[in-house]
Amino acid sequence: MTILKVERINTGYGKKQTLFDVSFEMCRNDTVLLVGFNGSGKSTLLKTIYGLLKPWDKEGRIWFDGEDIIPCKPSQLIIKGLVYIPQQNELFEDLNVKENLELSSMQSNNKKDLRSKMDKVLDHIPKLKTVLKRDCNRLSGGERKLVSLAMALMNHPKLIMLDEPLAGISPKDSNDIIFQLKRLKNTGVSLILVEHRLKDINNLATKVIRLELGKLYKENQ
Template sequence: MAVNATKNVLKIAGLKVAYGGIKAVKGIDIEVNEGELVTLIGANGAGKTTTLKAITGTLPACKVEGTISYLGQSLKGTQSFHLVERKLAMVPEGRGVFTRMSIRENLMMGAYTRTDQAGIEDDIAKWFDVFPRLKERSAQLAGTLSGGEQQMLAMARALMCHPHLLLLDEPSMGLSPIMVDKIFQVIRDVSQQGITILLVEQNAKLALEAAHRGYVMDSGAITMTGNAQDMLHDPRVKAAYLGE
């Protein structure tokens, strides 16, 4: 899918987040354009998840400064449950599935803003084809699934709303290598369908291999940005994040 580099889907400017005297995010700028897969990499505690929570309005009480625009409109004051109506979906760290609902019910919840019942059923069938394990267990409670199965479900549920922007927070965390490969294959496939993605990920190598562009975050600040393939071969990125 060709990337439209002229159209901002997400634009973060001068974002600062402080918890009391602790500055978690220190005035960062990030842009994600139409059709791009952009990754935000960095060590644990760098401020990556805080940045995603600032976008979705799910931060605990803290001081937030700067601007966050989605499709040219400010997200300030937007309640998180309205974001899905605007086709902005997030797969949170820890998956966040509805544990006491079945797999199928979770997918239906992902489509709660839609009224096209036939289309919803088509999408459920589509994601069951992508993730056959979910199809086999469609009536099973989500809370009884393995971590990898829950990650599959969380991604499929987010995609049920046909998002214009998909936020992914640490999708590989705690998964087996085989499951990580499966999840990243789906991320690449979704990107090739033209869905715009902002990916937060500690596995810098996989993230940069999948992405068009990357940002490196360290101690609340953006320290590097560029073409993802160039960053893969940058000695500084190799030394700090790729173990080379």
């Protein structure tokens, strides 16, 4: 069953076109690996799916879970189950991990609900239990990435888009992140991964797509 369908996207910054007639679709449980040289438009494509950039013309359409999401803002998309984790993790630096997790839940009615959501997320990423009280500006690169992932999980995502999750991360921390991505995949969350370290991540992918100068090519299905 299709979870995301992207159709005929032309967009860019100001007058400069960055994506040219980009179309692809992915099914529930797919892990899509998005590859391409620097500047080919990978981040732009993720930002467009996330509603941060809009298609330039009416032919450009994006459906998530059967719904046209072109009119949606990122905050609405998070509630619908679509999350984007940019390369630079946006954390509340002077707050600790637990406080960051609490703030990231978009729809918690009360403390008990929040607590049970957090317990589930921590069961999924147990490594964070040891740093719960640590301020985010004292975390390693890998720990920061795990916090970003945990913040996404607080909202029960159906599809997570990760922009270069291993960039600048030590080999040991990278292993932790890859382990978590595998676990996520096994729980049925769909993933789009932008990543250069193909050998680490390739066996996760069910589908590889490549952007070259803003045009998309499918490597396999």
